[in-house]
């Protein structure tokens with residue numbers, strides 16, 4: 414691929430008898446929103462874990478922004494511009510939106526800020542937090558403790574924390590999980606805006622959201638990529654319909 418930001422070649426990962434990644438190859442182009450879909454247990458989270466360095470593959474190769482990162486520790490990948498927003502919420506409930514984002518900003522730019530100071534008291538951190546809040550539409554909730562946010566707002570905060578390091582790619586693992594209809598609409602609006610700023614790899618079960626947001630989709634079944642293409646191509650792919658979407662599943666944009 415001409416402008417590939419993330420290239421995964423023949424990744425294999427086995428857990429005992431389970432082959433969670435099977436000769437998995439994947440290309441994410443710079444600037445696109447690429448969705449990774451597949452049935453439960455297909456190996457989506459295992460794939461993401463190997464991309465961000467939480468799990469090492471048994472074999473295969475991962476190249477990110479022109480560098481081989483296959484065996485690189487997670488923190489180095491983060492320094493190179495890989496950010497992950499977790500399926501399980503990772504914000505500090507007792508801290509406010511502003512404080513959570515201050516910590517994230519400080520963690521990502523530790524070298525340029527005085528990290529022994531309370532995060533919110535550093536003027537440079539305070540200044541960087543304002544656009545970080547605006548980016549995820551949380552300015553009006555700045556001084557609200559995270560515990561009092563709605564589920565959707567917590568997701569926004571989580572994404573804001575992942576973006577604090579100005580990543581080149583954002584890995585979103587099931588952001589719609591547990592989201593009500595109102596929150597889902599807000600989240601779609603947010604992701605639609607973010608995809609103009611950062612390359613996104615989205616793992617998601619909500620097919621409506623996937624087909625609305627993705628530029629390209631890769632379908633995983635039993636750890637293997639069985640198809641990769643535009644939403645239109647995936648919708649029409651006979652193998653995908655048979656293995657995953659089902660002939661009767663109405664998948665409309």
Ligand SMILES: Nc1ncnc2c1ncn2[C@@H]1O[C@H](COP(=O)(O)OP(=O)(O)OP(=O)(O)O)[C@@H](O)[C@H]1O
Nearest residue numbers: 428431432433451452453454455456457458459460
């Ligand atoms: N640490 C582990 N130890 C043993 N088996 C594991 C481990 N992690 C994942 N697996 C197995 O690997 C397979 C792929 O799991 P994974 O969580 O990657 O799938 P998934 O596509 O993300 O599923 P879901 O959509 O349900 O989140 C499953 O059979 C799972 O039980």
